[in-house]
Amino acid sequence: MREFIDGAEAIARGAFAAGCNFFAGYPITPATPILLRMLRELPKTSGVGIQGEDEIASIGMCLGAAMTGAKAMTATSGPGLSLYSENIGLAITGEVPLVIVDVMRLGPATGGATTVSQGDVQFLRWVTSGGFPIIALCPSSIAECYSLTQHAFNLAERFRAPVFIATDKEMMSAQQSVNTDAFEKIEIINRVAAPAGGEFVPYQTKKLADIPAFAPIGGEQLTRLTGSMHDERGMLTKKTSAVNKTSRHLWQKIQAHRDELEFTKLDAQEGAATLVVSYGITARSATEAVRHTRAAGKLASSLIIQSLWPLPKRALRESMRGISRVIVPELNFGQYRQEVERIALSLDPRPEVIGVDRVDGELITPQEIEELFGRG
Amino acid sequence: MISTIDPRIMTFEQANLAPNDYKSEVHPIWCPGCGDFGVLSSFYKAVSEMHIPTERLVVASGIGCSGRFPAFVHAYGFHGTHGRVLPLATGIKMANPELVVVAAGGDGDAFSIGMGHLPHAIRRNVDITYIVMDNEIYGLTKGQASPTSPVGMERKASPYGTVETPLNPLLLALARGATWVGRGFSSKPKELVELIKQAMQHKGFSFLQVYSPCVTFYDTYDHFKQVTQPLPADHNSRDKMSAMKYAMSDETLYLGVYYQEERPTFDEGYAAKRAKAHAENYGVPQILSRFTR
Ligand SMILES: Cc1ncc(C[n+]2csc(CCOP(=O)(O)OP(=O)(O)O)c2C)c(N)n1
Ligand code: SF4
Ligand SMILES: [Mg+2]
Numbered sequence: 087m088r089e090f091i092d093g094a095e096a097i098a099r100g101a102f103a104a105g106c107n108f109f110a111g112y113p114i115t116p117a118t119p120i121l122l123r124m125l126r127e128l129p130k131t132s133g134v135g136i137q138g139e140d141e142i143a144s145i146g147m148c149l150g151a152a153m154t155g156a157k158a159m160t161a162t163s164g165p166g167l168s169l170y171s172e173n174i175g176l177a178i179t180g181e182v183p184l185v186i187v188d189v190m191r192l193g194p195a196t197g198g199a200t201t202v203s204q205g206d207v208q209f210l211r212w213v214t215s216g217g218f219p220i221i222a223l224c225p226s227s228i229a230e231c232y233s234l235t236q237h238a239f240n241l242a243e244r245f246r247a248p249v250f251i252a253t254d255k256e257m258m259s260a261q262q263s264v265n266t267d268a269f270e271k272i273e274i275i276n277r278v279a280a281p282a283g284g285e286f287v288p289y290q291t292k293k294l295a296d297i298p299a300f301a302p303i304g305g306e307q308l309t310r311l312t313g314s315m316h317d318e319r320g321m322l323t324k325k326t327s328a329v330n331k332t333s334r335h336l337w338q339k340i341q342a343h344r345d346e347l348e349f350t351k352l353d354a355q356e357g358a359a360t361l362v363v364s365y366g367i368t369a370r371s372a373t374e375a376v377r378h379t380r381a382a383g384k385l386a387s388s389l390i391i392q393s394l395w396p397l398p399k400r401a402l403r404e405s406m407r408g409i410s411r412v413i414v415p416e417l418n419f420g421q422y423r424q425e426v427e428r429i430a431l432s433l434d435p436r437p438e439v440i441g442v443d444r445v446d447g448e449l450i451t452p453q454e455i456e457e458l459f460g461r462g
Numbered sequence: 463m464i465s466t467i468d469p470r471i472m473t474f475e476q477a478n479l480a481p482n483d484y485k486s487e488v489h490p491i492w493c494p495g496c497g498d499f500g501v502l503s504s505f506y507k508a509v510s511e512m513h514i515p516t517e518r519l520v521v522a523s524g525i526g527c528s529g530r531f532p533a534f535v536h537a538y539g540f541h542g543t544h545g546r547v548l549p550l551a552t553g554i555k556m557a558n559p560e561l562v563v564v565a566a567g568g569d570g571d572a573f574s575i576g577m578g579h580l581p582h583a584i585r586r587n588v589d590i591t592y593i594v595m596d597n598e599i600y601g602l603t604k605g606q607a608s609p610t611s612p613v614g615m616e617r618k619a620s621p622y623g624t625v626e627t628p629l630n631p632l633l634l635a636l637a638r639g640a641t642w643v644g645r646g647f648s649s650k651p652k653e654l655v656e657l658i659k660q661a662m663q664h665k666g667f668s669f670l671q672v673y674s675p676c677v678t679f680y681d682t683y684d685h686f687k688q689v690t691q692p693l694p695a696d697h698n699s700r701d702k703m704s705a706m707k708y709a710m711s712d713e714t715l716y717l718g719v720y721y722q723e724e725r726p727t728f729d730e731g732y733a734a735k736r737a738k739a740h741a742e743n744y745g746v747p748q749i750l751s752r753f754t755r
Contacts, residue, residue: 108557129739134556134732139582143549146542150522150553153540154561158553172543303520303538304558310532310539313525321488321533322541 089266093231093257094119096269097187098127100235101159104274106185107133108156110147112140112166115199116255117189120161141169145186149173152182153311155302157239157276161187164206165196167213174248175214178336180311181246181289181298183277185238190254190417192447201447202255204366204417210250211395219340221347222250222395226369228262233270234392237349243277245339246297252394254417256367256449282306288320294335295342340396349392350401358385360459361405361437362413363426365391368450372415375455386459394422402429406437413458415442415450474560476513481506484516486536497674497683498528498595500648505535505564505593507651508658520561522551524576526568526602528595528674545576548583551590552728559729562662563590570600573609573631580669584638586728587666593658594631594669595648597676605679617679632709635669636702636721642668643705643720647690648675649683653717660719666727673715686715693718 097120101109109124111117121137128135134151138144141162148158162170167188177184190206192198197205210222223238225231235251242249280286280299286307289298301307314322315329323329340347353376354361364372369390379386389405391398402425406412412430414423423441430437440458444450484506492498509519519537523529525544532539538561542550551565572580572594583592599617600606606619610631614623635643642664646654654672661668673690675682693716697704705721726734 108553110553129732129736136552136556138549140578142546143579143582146546146549147553147556149542150540150550151557152553154554154557156557173546176543303540303554304517304561306517308516308536308538310541312533312539312541313543314541320539322530
């Protein structure tokens with residue numbers, strides 16, 4: 087069926103397809119469309135949707151619900167993400183499965199509430215204290231809003247971690263005619279349940295990189311968690327061996343599985359010297375620029391990043407081999423370009439990395455990207 | 463695996479556990495003489511006397527000396543972030559209304575950093591019990607003034623004495639519309655056990671302030687022994703004006719059940735909302751309304 091929908095609707099539908107049954111959020115442009123849909127639809131199911139008194143409460147409610155077994159999601163924009171920060175840390179250390187949508191808007195503080203931006207890319211990477219890895223996906227079409235939201239839930243369940251969906255104002259509120267029957271349905275996975283009986287140790291794993299089995303609050307096994315540095319029992323500890331183990335586990339559980347976490351779309355053209363690396367709304371302009379360049383008889387390649395974090399190093403490195411120029415268009419001052427540059431440094435010959443940065447609330451046009459192809 | 467979220471009436475097979483059975487394997491690290499020991503042992507006794515099975519009991523907390531509470535209870539425990547226990551407890555209760563959820567923490571946790579959440583938990587009438595161990599000081603961070611510290615308190619962080627008027631937690635809870643409000647003292651364990659039991663048996667949000675002195679940074683034992691006394695026998699806990707009158711008293715600090723009333727709880731309200739959503743679902747006007755934004 088062809089439907090006229092926006093990215094917010096697709097994210098909400100993706101969440102339901104993934105089994106989301108808890109949402110709490112605080113209204114903020116341009117994330118409100120997600121809140122509206124979740125609060126409208128959840129009461130029609132056995133799920134719960136709550137408008138919190140602020141963002142700290144909203145994510146807090148999600149954490150409580152998620153540890154009680156719910157599949158929870160929340161959605162906000164930059165100012166709200168700032169307020170989520172501490173409880174995101176709690177989700178990381180408590181290993182709480184949770185999906186967090188960040189609908190990026192322009193600037194620090196209130197910034198441009200109704201203005202598109204990709205300014206939170208590095209903020210998401212370092213969103214809370216401690217410097218631990220996070221997972222962030224980034225859709226560039228309505229269909230991907232649907233599919234990547236399901237992936238986000240799967241990854242949150244699989245890794246028992248907060249998973250971000252980085253998107254922006256245009257993706258959320260520009261309606262488009264799409265064939266919703268063609269939306270990709272993904273096999274849904276749920277957190278691994280702790281085996282019944284026997285002694286349950288909430289954070290015990292065989293290997294450092296393993297994900298601990300889950301027992302919900304209210305389930306068969308007594309379980310506990312703390313935001314403090316803890317031992318396997320979830321008890322606060324200062325013992326260096328236990329602290330070291332927990333720290334390294336939280337690092338390893340993401341880092342050791344980076345291959346599973348790389349989501350990219352490569353459209354390489356044999357012999358092309360120029361590659362455009364893009365993500366989110368900007369990938370649409372990049373795709374159009376590549377199409378146009380090719381139509382003019384020139385060669386061009388494209389890599390679209392669907393998983394911003396952890397950095398998809400393998401895909402970046404492979405797509406940049408033999409390339410002499412990499413174009414990175416972004417609605418910020420080159421936050422992802424610096425990552426691409428770092429990878430370029432390790433390549434021989436080393437490609438030149440150039441950016442197209444826009445921070446005025448307008449989108450990057452295909453022409454702006456195409457010009458740089460032309461110069462190649 | 464994922465529990466379905468459906469409000470049910472709280473019924474459970476009664477447990478037959480002694481107070482000691484509710485002790486966890488971790489021994490409290492509080493300073494010897496800390497009032498929180500009194501609150502903890504009263505809590506063990508209260509849940510034992512109410513026959514609450516450990517697998518129905520959740521203790522959530524914020525951060526502070528008092529925030530360590532869940533670690534010492536053999537139950538589900540959630541030791542969260544400073545000031546954020548009420549959202550956590552709300553999420554737990556709404557995700558599984560069958561659970562008996564207790565939130566615990568200190569005066570800084572509740573009335574300073576976390577104060578923004580208290581009126582909303584009250585407004586929603588979330589069916590949980592909030593036990594605030596009020597020592598009128600920040601214990602964990604070593605003795606800074608809290609929102610309930612008296613005027614003129616001199617500490618390292620207030621070397622010239624505090625000038626802020628302490629806030630009155632009971633009046634606040636009453637004014638916001640809490641459906642159960644009480645006050646206890648850690649040195650009056652018999653009364654405290656009763657108060658905890660009544661608070662937990664109350665259907666709706668119960669707010670229990672417990673004076674729980676910090677022997678290390680603000681030893682108020684003698685003070686509270688002198689100024690506290692039970693609420694007068696003529697006080698009717700259904701009379702909000704009377705509750706407010708006694709809550710306003712600052713020379714004599716009254717202990718007991720100040721106020722109680724019945725109002726639909728958040729999960730009951732949500733269930734009603736759900737019934738409405740189900741009834742309205744999939745009608746032609748509803749479908750059409752999705753296209754007329
Ligand atoms: C966001 C944040 N700010 C500050 C702190 C430091 N801190 C921990 S506990 C506490 C106050 C504790 O006082 P109270 O809540 O009264 O608990 P008590 O220790 O007296 O039981 C503070 C300021 C923190 N953990 N997190
Ligand atoms: S510092 Fe005060 S509040 Fe903390 S454990 Fe010691 S006596 Fe109790
Ligand atoms: Mg205190």
